[in-house]
Amino acid sequence: MSSIVKSEAVVLRAVKFGESSRIVTFFTEDFGKIAGMVKGARRPGNRFGSTLQPMSRVSVVIYRKPGREVQTVSQCDHVRTWRRITTDLDRIAAGMQMVELVGMVLHDEEENREAYGLLTSALGELDAETISPWWLFYDFEVQLAGALGFRADFHRCAGCGRPAEEFSGAAGTVKIDIGRGGPICRSCDSPAVRGALLSRGDMDFFLRLTPGKIGGGAPAFTRNEQIEKFLSEYFAFHLAGYRKLRSGEVFRS
Numbered sequence: 001m002s003s004i005v006k007s008e009a010v011v012l013r014a015v016k017f018g019e020s021s022r023i024v025t026f027f028t029e030d031f032g033k034i035a036g037m038v039k040g041a042r043r044p045g046n047r048f049g050s051t052l053q054p055m056s057r058v059s060v061v062i063y064r065k066p067g068r069e070v071q072t073v074s075q076c077d078h079v080r081t082w083r084r085i086t087t088d089l090d091r092i093a094a095g096m097q098m099v100e101l102v103g104m105v106l107h108d109e110e111e112n113r114e115a116y117g118l119l120t121s122a123l124g125e126l127d128a129e130t131i132s133p134w135w136l137f138y139d140f141e142v143q144l145a146g147a148l149g150f151r152a153d154f155h156r157c158a159g160c161g162r163p164a165e166e167f168s169g170a171a172g173t174v175k176i177d178i179g180r181g182g183p184i185c186r187s188c189d190s191p192a193v194r195g196a197l198l199s200r201g202d203m204d205f206f207l208r209l210t211p212g213k214i215g216g217g218a219p220a221f222t223r224n225e226q227i228e229k230f231l232s233e234y235f236a237f238h239l240a241g242y243r244k245l246r247s248g249e250v251f252r253s
């Protein structure tokens with residue numbers, strides 16, 4: 001049955017459609033990911049203004065017919081506007097990768113309040129400008145994996161549960177079991193374990209994260225290709241539809 005529904009949402013992407021419209025993908029708090037047609041969104045002086053830009057946090061009214069691929073949007077208003085994300089290139093790059101990732105890994109119309117909460121708090125922290133955007137992006141990826149059902153635990157051996165500090169201190173690198181999402185000690189390791197190596201310093205980053213919660217990071221943390229490589233390998237292993245994020249590449253070039 002079709003109905004008119006209202007939900008808070010984050011705009012994930014917007015593409016042009018026809019002469020004057022846009023098809024906008026929202027991650028709604030109540031109904032998960034929904035694509036909606038916004039008629040007249042590109043007419044000068046239209047009432048939607050900047051609400052349809054990716055990363056916008058909005059309240060959206062949708063005429064929703066279950067099973068329809070593109071729904072109809074009748075209203076969209078800001079619930080919070082970002083002051084700083086949109087003026088700092090690193091913050092834009094981090095935020096755009098967050099919304100791209102969510103758009104890629106979530107199924108249509110599948111509610112995931114944990115993921116929604118993570119995305120809104122990550123964007124809020126990004127705007128607050130006290131934590132490095134890269135820290136926030138990697139933190140967000142780790143927590144999102146948890147919300148999608150493949151939570152990583154860096155604090156103990158993925159095989160025997162031994163605390164990581166007991167076996168990860170001596171060697172220069174730590175092997176992470178990609179399948180089970182955690183470091184692996186020497187007695188549990190075997191050639192059959194699909195692993196990725198993390199340096200001691202990168203491992204420290206993961207150990208400082210709080211499971212299920214975004215934040216608590218350092219302001220000066222810089223971009224880290226090894227961490228990015230590890231996280232994309234981790235997502236690719238657990239999600240068939242995962243591909244490398246493109247938003248990052250745009251800002252890198």
Ligand SMILES: [Zn+2]
Pocket residue numbers: 157158159160161162184185186187188
């Ligand atoms: Zn072990």
